[in-house]
Amino acid sequence: MQNWPNATLHVVTGKGGTGKTTIAAALAIALAKNGHRTILMEVEGRQGIAQLFDTPPLPYEERKIAVAPGGGEVWALAVDTEDALLDYLEMFYKLRRAGSALxxxxxxxxxxxxxxxLRDVLLTGKACEVVKRKEKKQDNAYDYVILDAPPTGRITRFLNVNGEVSGLAKVGPIKSHADSVMSVIASEQSAIHLVTLLEEMPVQETLDGVSELEAAALPVGAIFVNMTRPPQLDAQQRVMAIAGQLPRSEIESEISQSGLTATNQLIDALLNEASDHSERVDLEITELERLTERGLPIFTLPLLPSGIDLGGLYELSAIMSASGIGGE
Amino acid sequence: MTLDIDAILTNPEKHIIVCTGSGGVGKTTTAAALGLRAAELGRNVCVLTIDPARRLAQAMGLTELDNTPRAVAGIANGSLSAMMLDMKRTFDEVVESHSDPERAEQILSNPFYQALSSSFAGTQEYMAMEKLGQLRAQSQWDLIIVDTPPSRNALDFLDAPARLGSFLDGRLIRIITAPARGAGRGIGRIAAMGFGIFTNVLSKLLGAQVLADVGNFVADIDTTFGGFRERADATYALLKDSGTEFIVVAAPERDALREAAYFVERLNQDSMPLGGLILNRVQEVPETGLTQDQVLAAAQKLTAEGRGPLTAALLELHAQRMEIKERQKHLAMRFTAAHPDVAVQPIPAMAQDVHDLAGLREIGAALANQGITW
Incomplete structure (x- = not known):
């Protein structure tokens, strides 16, 4: 990805309701374009990926769930804490059988x-294990790993595993495991993206999240602005719409020319909607300016009136590709 | 079925309203708007919020995070207090009020207690219930409205306290905290071997110090107050009482409605009182008697003929909104088909965020407006 040439791990976070799982999935498709292999991972036990791709619940096993334009594969993995812990015990202590008893x-x-x-180290540790396969040129390696992470309010704590385990064993395998996780997450191998809506609360939370991540020296990637409404009216028209000064008689005669009957009911509806839309767009512009001030790359994705289904995911991923994400 | 929210708010038998739902659906704002409306209908209300956005907190005049209800100024009738939950402070107070100063000090300085009270999954839910119990016991308010913590899922609010309680009172914690008693005595040799592995692996993973801290903590709280599980059970019973009403909040989106459905099913299963579903941010479209196709065709005709770009844009906007509304209604109808007994109140999307009491009042009016046709 051109903005982060060396980033294999793309962490996606966002406030609840902003569509972070949707963006993570669309990103996994966009990055898989033209023959790449990507994996979309979830860690919250919500089976959000399965719901989005309309497949049965995912086991703790890597599975191919979609293809990308130009040949490319999207795989998925729902990471389960218990299984990740058993993996860990096996890897460091050869304790798989005891693990099952536990x-x-x-x-x-x-x-x-x-x-x-401990839970967070195990979950991020699994993601880092998958990332490292690429360097080791393993057969089961992926070009990009996309992690559907916990929400913005908890993301820094989740990723900053060194801080998390500092209260635990000061030395030993957990500590070195955390160090190895940090060597991936806090490096240019990673990019942490934040998903937001152009509303006051999510924007504020996003800006706070960026500051927290930066303070923890974690690599912030881009801001994905989701569900925007492309303005139907230009700035001057919006001012007039809000002031109730759109040319009513002109609209009336044009409606008649369009083949509809220009009832007062229809004209009133259109003018009210124009005013409402203009207020909303103005608010979105203000919020977008607040985000722009941070100087991070911003990718804007529209609200799809038909909602998000598999087709919608491809639509969003195509918009990402057109904005320069993946596809090289 | 429509929701008569004023009937709930003015019912003197109702003392607790719990607003729940998945993250980002406007739960906190709804709780605040319900509180304001109930107060202005004459009740003495306390709104317990968990993590309000700055502007909303300001709207209610909440500037301090001091874990105490503060009176909100500018209420036309009744009274309204609001507070933000400070989970660590609440936990500290529970410890302090149940033990002598020396032992309280010992508990408060225990590293495990500090982790438990500030970052433990479930502590926020547990403390929200604890605070609710305290406020209810003070009898200064005749209606308490609780906003629930932003959890992974809405059910966490019901489950986390019991889970934390049974964890702290549980068998495993007894085992790691009583090595001197001989781990697993009387539970059979095979199980004892299992526990041997268990403590062994735990000390490898967590370090011996953490286990020692946990042990000290459990020993300290054991002698000071009854089980955590009992406390959680008592609050749970309060929620099942007929004086409580649950209000589920959702947005007309697939995920939010799925969460709402889970929650409704769970409330039914546990015979808990459900007031209804509030569907926030629905797309309203004025009725014009036209179909989406007719509107789009008209817009396309104008565009093709190169006439009236403004009118074409307005028609397109109208068609888009019709499509959004159709999709939302379809999702809402699926919910109602599965849960026909649940009253649903749609709240139109507002162009601006809430900044003051006037904004909250407006939402309150929409919550009570049974004439909203959607």
Missing amino acids: RKMGAVDFATTIAPG
Whole structure:
């Protein structure tokens, strides 16, 4: 991706309701374009990917879920904390059998409850393991790893695993595991993207999130502005629409020319909607300016009136491609 | 079915309203608007918010994060207080009020307690319930409106306190905290072996110090107050009481409505009182008697003939809104088909965010407007 030439790991976060899973999925498709192999990972146990791609719930297993234009594959993985912990125990202690016993006792849940940081290290650790396959030129490697991460309010804590485990073992495998995770996440191998709507609250949360990430020296990528309404009216028309000064009689006669009957009901409806739309657009422009001031790359995606289904995902990914994301 | 929110707000038997739903659907704003409306209908209301946006907090005059209800000025009738939950402060107060100063100090300085009270998954929900119980016991307010924490899913609000309670009271924690008693005595040799592995693996993963901190914490709280599980159970019982009403908040989007459906099913299953569903930010479209296709065709005709670009744009805008509304209505109808008994109140999308009491009042009026046709 041209903005982050060395980024393999693309972390996508956003406030609830902004469509972060949608953006992560569209990004996975856009980056897979022209023969690339990407993997979309989720870590919150919500099965959001399966719902979006309309497939049965994903197991803890990498599965191909879509193809991209120009030959390209999108894979998916729902990371489960328990399985990630068992993987970890196997990798460092050869303890898989004991691990299964622990699972039966509910001990995995217990351990991650005592130390929530442990859960995050395991989840980010899994993502980093997948990222590192590329460097090692393994057969099961991916060109890009897209992580549908926890929401903006929790993202810095989630990614900053070193801080998280500092209260845990000071030395030993967990600490070195966290260090190895940080060597990927806090490097140019990663880019953290934030999804927002052009509304006051999500924009504020996004700006706060950017500051927090930067303070933790984590690499902020781009801001994805989702569900925008392309302005139907220019600036001058919007001022007139809000002031109720659009030329009513002119509109009336043009309606008649369009083949419709120019009832007062219809004209009133159009003028009211124009005013409402203009207020909304003006607000969006103000919020976009606040985001622009941060100097980060901004990608804008429209609200799809028909909603988000598989077709909608491809539509969004095509818009991303047209804005220069992936496809090289 | 329409929702008669004023009937709920003015019902003297109702003392608690819980607003729940997935993140980003306007729960906090809805809770605040309900609180203001209830107050102006004559009740003494306290709104317990979890994480209000700055502007909303300002709208209610909340400038301090001091974990205490503050009176909101400018209320026309009744009274309104509002507070923001400080989960750590609330937890500290629980500890302080149940133990002597020395032991309280010991607990508060325990590293495990500090992690538990500030970053533990479920603590926020647990403390929201704890605070709710406290406010209810103070009997200064006759209606408390609670906004629920932004969780991974709405059910967390119901489940997290019990989960935290049973974790703190549970068997596993007893085992790691009582090595001196001989782990697993009396639970059979095979299980004892399992627990041996268990403590072994845990100390490898977490370090011995963490386990020691957990052990000290449990020993300290054990002697000071009854089980966490009992406290959680007591608040849960309060929520099942007929004096409580749940209001589920959603937006007309697939994910938000799916969450709302889960929650409604869960409330039914646990026989908890459900007031209805508030569907925020619905797209309103004035009725013109035209179909979307007719409007689009007219716009295209103008564009093709190179006439009236402004009118063509207005027609396109109208058609787009009709399409959005159709999709939203379709989603809402699917919800209603599955849950025909749930009253639904649509709230039109507003062009601007809420900045003051007037804005909240406007939303309150929309919440109570049974004439909204959508």
